[in-house]
Amino acid sequence: MKFALVFLALAGSALAQSPSIAIFAPSANTTVAAGSNLVVDIEKLPGLSGPSDVSVVIGLRTCGADCQAIAATGSVGAPLYKGDYSPQVVPGSGSTAAFQNYTVQVPATMPKGPALLAVGHFFLAGAALTPGSETVYTTVIVQ
Ligand SMILES: *[C@@H]1O[C@H](CO)[C@@H](O)[C@H](O)[C@H]1NC(C)=O
Ligand SMILES: *[C@@H]1O[C@H](CO)[C@@H](O)[C@H](O)[C@H]1NC(C)=O
Numbered sequence: 001m002k003f004a005l006v007f008l009a010l011a012g013s014a015l016a017q018s019p020s021i022a023i024f025a026p027s028a029n030t031t032v033a034a035g036s037n038l039v040v041d042i043e044k045l046p047g048l049s050g051p052s053d054v055s056v057v058i059g060l061r062t063c064g065a066d067c068q069a070i071a072a073t074g075s076v077g078a079p080l081y082k083g084d085y086s087p088q089v090v091p092g093s094g095s096t097a098a099f100q101n102y103t104v105q106v107p108a109t110m111p112k113g114p115a116l117l118a119v120g121h122f123f124l125a126g127a128a129l130t131p132g133s134e135t136v137y138t139t140v141i142v143q
Pocket of ligand 1: 029139
């Protein structure tokens with residue numbers, strides 16, 4: 001009996017830790033100019049019973065020496081976008097994943113060097129529509 005409970009707890013946490021979205025673009029270490037526009041393409045990974053999407057926040061934060069340390073704080077940095085997330089399957093792409101593009105502006109005051117691009121995703125999970133959130137990251141190089 002104890003075994004079964006432990007197994008369920010592990011399965012539950014594994015599900016919670018597997019993100020349902022990914023940053024399709026920009027790819028890691030893309031160079032962006034301060035003050036310029038950046039297209040962020042957020043992919044909803046295919047899944048049988050993925051959560052119902054509500055919204056996203058796209059944030060950018062300069063890393064200093066260590067982007068991993070910034071990611072570990074869970075902070076998204078200055079929000080460049082916050083609002084609806086309704087990804088669409090691209091017709092003819094052959095992929096069952098859905099995507100949505102957002103054009104955001106890199107702040108003109110953004111320091112040069114590596115910066116952490118964070119996407120916070122808010123959703124309703126399961127038949128009970130339980131609110132939840134997750135955050136995924138990539139790095140860009142500000143010039
Ligand atoms: C991005 O740059 C960092 C620091 O130079 C490096 O550790 C990492 O492997 C790079 N990632 C990719 C996907 O090129
Ligand atoms: C997002 O933009 C890319 C590049 O411009 C394009 O190939 C893709 O079809 C767009 N995705 C959606 C869902 O509009």
